[in-house]
Amino acid sequence: MRAAVVTAFHTPPSCEEFPTPEPADGQVLIDVLASAIHPRVRSQADGSHYTSVGELPLIPGIDGVGRTADGQLRYFVLPDTNIGAMAEQTLIDPRRSVVLPETIDPIVIAAAMNPAMSSWIALRRRIDFRPGSRVLVMGATGNAGRMAVQIAKRLGASHVTAAGRDAEKLAGLAALGADTLINLGQEKATATSELAAVGRDVDVVVDYLWGEWAATALSAIVPARRDDAQKLTWIQVGSITGPESPIPSAALRACNLHIVGSGQGSVSPRDILAELPSLASEITSGHYDIAARAVPLARVTAAWADAAVTTDRLVVIPSAR
Ligand SMILES: NC(=O)c1ccc[n+]([C@@H]2O[C@H](COP(=O)([O-])OP(=O)(O)OC[C@H]3O[C@@H](n4cnc5c(N)ncnc54)[C@H](OP(=O)(O)O)[C@@H]3O)[C@@H](O)[C@H]2O)c1
Known part of the structure; x- marks a missing residue:
């Protein structure tokens, strides 16, 4: 063959x-x-x-x-x-x-299942995702991030913020359900203050970037929280901007922050397989x-x-x- x-x-x-x-x-x-x-x-x-x-x-x-x-x-x-x-x-x-x-169309299914699975499984298997939650997608302009914006909305998110680098691709996410767009390619101080504003009451972050961006975003968001007791769940899904992130220790003490990962290993093969039929029919x-x-x-x-x-x-x- x-x-x-x-x-x-x-x-x-x-x-x-x-x-x-x-x-x-x-x-x-x-x-x-x-x-x-x-x-x-x-x-x-x-x-x-x-x-x-x-x-x-x-x-x-x-x-x-x-x-x-x-x-x-x-x-x-x-x-x-x-x-x-x-x-x-x-x-x-x-x-x-x-x-x-x-x-x-076999091409569409082959293209979409893996990037879609990243957020579908993260939101359905790694956390107790509630309809009405406010979601931030870090790295929303990639294939997985685009799907995450759409999936979060389909699962009942009341508000989705898409944060990504490419301005044109980012703009296209509004038509896919993103309520707020944050351009990570603009001046860093501006992007950071926009992340802080959205982060005041965000419930769930689906993070494809990690690296410097996770630390920068958390440093901005944690002091801005409207209610420190409100749960903030940060799901580590990809590491496009770096496998390690210098998260400030105070971030974990200063608010009700939960950091979890989602991927092969943290989700059992049995749980991943159990999601295939529903995800295939969703796509x-x-x-x-x-x-x-x-x-x-x-x-x-x-x-x-x-x-x-x-x-x-x-x-x-x-x-x-
Ligand atoms: N854990 C899981 O279950 C799981 C499953 C699937 C994928 N993943 C991971 O998720 C990540 C994304 O996958 P994908 O399929 O979406 O990949 P992709 O389609 O190749 O997208 C990658 C995106 O990364 C963005 N990017 C690159 N450098 C950046 C930077 N410095 N700042 C901001 N954005 C940057 C690019 O955005 P621009 O176009 O804006 O430049 C690009 O669109 C990968 O790390 C992948 O391994 C994890």
Whole structure:
């Protein structure tokens, strides 16, 4: 079969012939229709993700849409494995998959499930999210942040603030439900005072940035709280601006601040799988704006470079030439 193959962590994958894998007990072979290049997939392919065990060669791809021999269309999530989804075929555990209606677009599902899952699971599994809550999304201009704005609204947030760097992309979030926009690319003092104003009564922060921005935002928000006893839940979901953040210790004493993370490990595989059907049906409901672009498997090396700069989520299509 043809597959995207990584043979060295410092080079991108290339399209090569690879032996078709043999299913073990509980596995079935699936024809892959679409699998997206998420940041998580890029860190899998360069060996930097915290789950990486350093084994090569590696076919990247952590999830996708495919068709099993019985004709069912499925969205699947793979375990940590060297045989990923960016191939003509891969091995799935049907228990880690969900059957999809024939009406869906495989490219849209492959593009949206991972970024959507980040906030869907964070809000539904990591905290006691209440309709009517006020939400701030830090890093709202990426694929996951855009979905977080839309999902927070769909889950009943009364007010959503989108904070992001790219002014044009940020402006587009108003049409997706963001009530307030904060441009993190403007002068830092202005952005910080806008964060403080919104932070006076925010309930939940979905944070894709971490690094300096989490510390800066908390330093501004905590002294501005209208009521120190009001719970402020900060969900650490991504670390685009740095894996470490110098959070001031006083922030944790001065108000009712709860910092939690959401991702593989802090949410059990069973809980993640339990959310797949509802999330798949949510995404196929037609309520979401999803930026996806298909690329043939044969162009995977070029797509890897593109994925670092484009806004669209690139989706690898094994059958396309
Ligand atoms: N824990 C989970 O369950 C989970 C699941 C999915 C994703 N994630 C993580 O979430 C993060 C975002 O994923 P994604 O799919 O949204 O990635 P993405 O589509 O590549 O978006 C990344 C965004 O980061 C923004 N950015 C880069 N540098 C920035 C800076 N210095 N200040 C502000 N914004 C900056 C860019 O915004 P501009 O366009 O404004 O420059 C870009 O749009 C990643 O770290 C990913 O690993 C976590």
